[in-house]
Amino acid sequence: xxxxxxxxxxxxxxxxxxxxxxxxxxxxxxxxxxxxxxxxxxxxxxxxxxxxxxxxxxxxxxxxxxxxxxxxxxxxxxxxxxxxxxxxxxxxxxxxxxxxxxxxxxxxxxxxxxxxxxxxxxxxxxxxxxxxxxxxxxxxxxxxxxxxxxxxxxxxxxxxxxxxxxxxxxxxxxxxxxxxxxxxxxxxxxxxxxxxxxxxxxxxxxxxxxxxxxxxxxxxxxxxx
Amino acid sequence: xxxxxxxxxxxxxxxxxxxxxxxxxxxxxxxxxxxxxxxxxxxxxxxxxxxxxxxxxxxxxxxxxxxxxxxxxxxxxxxxxxxxxxxxxxxxxxxxxxxxxxxxxxxxxxxxxxxxxxxxxxxxxxxxxxxxxxxxxxxxxxxxxxxxxxxxxxxxxxxxxxxxxxxxxxxxxxxxxxxxxxxxxxxxxxxxxxxxxxxxxxxxxxxxxxxxxxxxxxxxxxxxxxxxxxxxxxxxxxxxxxxxxxxxxxxxxxxxxxxxxxxxxxxxxxxxxxxxxxxxxxxxxxxxxxxxxxxxxxxxxxxxxxxxxxxxxx
Numbered sequence: 001x002x003x004x005x006x007x008x009x010x011x012x013x014x015x016x017x018x019x020x021x022x023x024x025x026x027x028x029x030x031x032x033x034x035x036x037x038x039x040x041x042x043x044x045x046x047x048x049x050x051x052x053x054x055x056x057x058x059x060x061x062x063x064x065x066x067x068x069x070x071x072x073x074x075x076x077x078x079x080x081x082x083x084x085x086x087x088x089x090x091x092x093x094x095x096x097x098x099x100x101x102x103x104x105x106x107x108x109x110x111x112x113x114x115x116x117x118x119x120x121x122x123x124x125x126x127x128x129x130x131x132x133x134x135x136x137x138x139x140x141x142x143x144x145x146x147x148x149x150x151x152x153x154x155x156x157x158x159x160x161x162x163x164x165x166x167x168x169x170x171x172x173x174x175x176x177x178x179x180x181x182x183x184x185x186x187x188x189x190x191x192x193x194x195x196x197x198x199x200x201x202x203x204x205x206x207x208x209x210x211x212x213x214x215x216x217x218x219x220x221x222x223x224x225x
Numbered sequence: 226x227x228x229x230x231x232x233x234x235x236x237x238x239x240x241x242x243x244x245x246x247x248x249x250x251x252x253x254x255x256x257x258x259x260x261x262x263x264x265x266x267x268x269x270x271x272x273x274x275x276x277x278x279x280x281x282x283x284x285x286x287x288x289x290x291x292x293x294x295x296x297x298x299x300x301x302x303x304x305x306x307x308x309x310x311x312x313x314x315x316x317x318x319x320x321x322x323x324x325x326x327x328x329x330x331x332x333x334x335x336x337x338x339x340x341x342x343x344x345x346x347x348x349x350x351x352x353x354x355x356x357x358x359x360x361x362x363x364x365x366x367x368x369x370x371x372x373x374x375x376x377x378x379x380x381x382x383x384x385x386x387x388x389x390x391x392x393x394x395x396x397x398x399x400x401x402x403x404x405x406x407x408x409x410x411x412x413x414x415x416x417x418x419x420x421x422x423x424x425x426x427x428x429x430x431x432x433x434x435x436x437x438x439x440x441x442x443x444x445x446x447x448x449x450x451x452x453x454x455x456x457x458x459x460x461x462x463x464x465x466x467x468x469x470x471x472x473x474x475x476x477x478x479x480x481x482x483x484x485x486x487x488x489x490x491x492x493x494x495x496x497x498x499x500x501x502x503x504x505x506x507x508x509x510x511x512x513x514x515x516x517x518x519x520x521x522x523x524x525x526x527x528x529x530x531x532x533x534x535x536x537x538x539x
């Protein structure tokens with residue numbers, strides 16, 4: 001459906017979806033860890049706002065609950081935990097630039113095109129108002145994966161993992177108006193537990209290899225060769 | 226006939242208003258830095274002074290050096306003719322579309338760079354090499370933003386594109402948001418403002434545009450500076466009129482024209498404030514960071530195009 005045929009709050013969903021995609025791109029290129037965590041929190045906020053709008057447009061009231069859960073967990077609690085971890089690990093000044101930023105970002109744009117191509121048949125079959133955003137949610141998942149591949153910092157990997165979860169949640173909201181509450185709660189707490197566990201892992205990794213750079217994990221000996 | 230007369234008047238207003246915009250930005254920037262600053266009319270006085278002064282041409286300069294100021298000013302003048310300032314549907318808008326507009330800018334830039342190389346000083350060569358580096362990266366980003374606009378509006382003609390945004394009412398288009406941001410970044414890079422180039426300094430490590438025009442004097446320099454001011458104005462008018470065209474005159478009645486003139490003056494004053502504020506808070510970045518800055522602009526343009534195709538169409 002062309003955008004000028006939609007009502008204003010439906011256009012709002014489209015706009016917020018585009019901003020979610022943009023936040024994924026900026027996470028991919030963000031070299032500072034604290035700003036990375038802040039961008040992740042922003043993505044959570046945008047996601048929660050999108051969910052509220054979808055609930056408003058579709059009249060599915062349980063989505064308000066999901067939006068609240070997203071806001072509390074992904075925009076406040078997990079970013080707060082990650083921020084605290086970054087500070088306690090002494091990484092707040094750390095800058096980790098991408099190795100080939102332009103190549104990675106163009107690859108990311110290519111992934112978006114790929115997602116559009118893949119989701120085209122679904123979009124043509126669906127009658128939902130939010131069907132155009134399915135490709136965006138898929139690209140958020142793939143961009144999270146790309147982030148885990150392209151970055152070397154463990155904290156960036158965790159943020160990438162969390163943003164994959166953001167993408168899955170977004171896909172559920174826009175393609176089926178949300179998952180059943182039990183599933184949603186289960187996933188939410190899974191993510192929360194994962195965030196706690198990752199925190200423990202950070203300390204273990206740092207203790208054993210003296211750094212949080214995962215590239216150093218593939219060396220077998222202590223001596224630099 | 227009336228339309229052509231108005232178009233002529235609009236162009237005159239465009240080129241005489243450009244120094245005022247530059248002076249306004251400079252004045253507000255000085256105020257932000259707690260200085261009194263020269264009056265916003267200072268650029269007019271500078272131009273008048275330069276026009277009266279004797280023109281000195283370097284020994285061994287060829288016709289390229291002498292002709293470049295006229296070519297640069299002429300191509301920028303054509304931009305001022307084409308870009309709608311206070312009224313749409315003028316006959317001059319049919320002269321060139323947005324892609325030719327990018328071409329006009331490229332023509333002016335090409336001859337500035339050539340003239341800088343012509344006299345063979347070190348600064349000229351350095352400046353033109355830097356200018357071309359920035360330009361070759363800025364142009365694709367600008368074209369991407371322009372294509373996003375053209376695909377949405379279904380035309381590359383500026384007047385019709387403005388008409389399209391004016392009549393589609395309030396539509397929240399993510400593609401326009403991204404394209405606008407991309408065009409803003411390109412405008413900053415292309416008009417030589419901070420953080421890409423500093424318009425207020427002659428520091429050899431950082432200057433780009435100033436390095437190229439270092440050898441000019443007298444009325445040659447006046448023409449080049451005036452062209453740079455018109456270029457700044459043209460980008461500001463493009464941003465204001467494409468993305469926020471509200472208030473622009475659609476017919477030739479006196480009230481419509483007055484509203485059009487007032488609204489564009491207000492929008493330009495606002496953009497000038499924004500530019501001055503931006504230049505006060507950001508620091509000049511290293512020259513080698515410029516490709517990243519422009520790469521980001523290109524990415525924004527690309528995202529605009531993608532979000533148009535994925536989210537807004539069909």
